Amino acid sequence: MLEQPTARLDAVRLDGLIEALARDGYAVAPGLFDFGLVDRLLAAAELRESSGALARAAIGREAGRNLETGVRNVEACWLDSSDTAEAEFLNLAEQVRVSINRRLFLGLFEFEAQLLVYPPGGYYKRHLDSFAGARNRIVSLVAYLNRDWKEGDGGELDIWRTPTDEGAPAVTVAPCAGTIVLMLSEEIPHAVRPSAAVRRVIAGWFRVNASASGRVDPAR
Ligand code: OGA
Ligand code: MN
Secondary structure (H helix, E strand, O other), rough: OOOOOOOOOOOOHHHHHHHHHHHOEEEEEOOOOOOHHHHHHHHHHHHHOOOOOOEEOOOOOHHHHHHOOOEEEEEEEOOOOHHHHHHHHHHHHHHHHHHHHHOOOOOOOOEEHHHHHHEEEEEEEEEOOOOOOOEEEEEEEEEEOOOOOHHHHHHOEEEEEOOOOOOOEEEEEEOOOEEEEEEEEOOOOOOOEOOOOOOOEEEEEEEEHHHOOOOOOOOO
């Protein structure tokens, strides 16, 4: 049997990224994963899209208390390791999880991720991925799959420094293939500007085991 190519992240760059995450609460790494993996993930995404697996996303269970219509316009489905490209991506995320735990002692326990497909006109208004104190989603990871992204395509990710920061975003990220963003889920507000083109993303969350603290962790 042919060995699947297994992508690995550059350990030195990953260390730098985690240092920035600890210092700033967010970190942006253009070109962190390669176009080979991007293309395999896009092929997997197309299969999911054509099989009708994507559904108009409600706000996730974390933000359930914040349910608002008009917060986002995007379709989503959960990733799993039955697809080899997605399994490869989940392996990369595992590498990130282990490195974060080694350097920051966050005790991240598991990773869950969604494929998100924004239609033209799709957006996601400013939000946090988790409520402070919920102790569930701790670090968010966003990975972009858009080859040939152009300035006028929109869909940039705006990131602010703190929940109360109402000023201009600290950084604005183009959703170009290979870019990975890490953010502290409870502390870093972010928003997706309206996208003119179809915009594909993997958005995932490193979680701690909330059941261990006496709270029953809800099933997906
Ligand atoms: C999210 C999110 C960012 C993006 O799914 O929670 O913030 O760039 N996604 O799509
Ligand atoms: Mn988010």
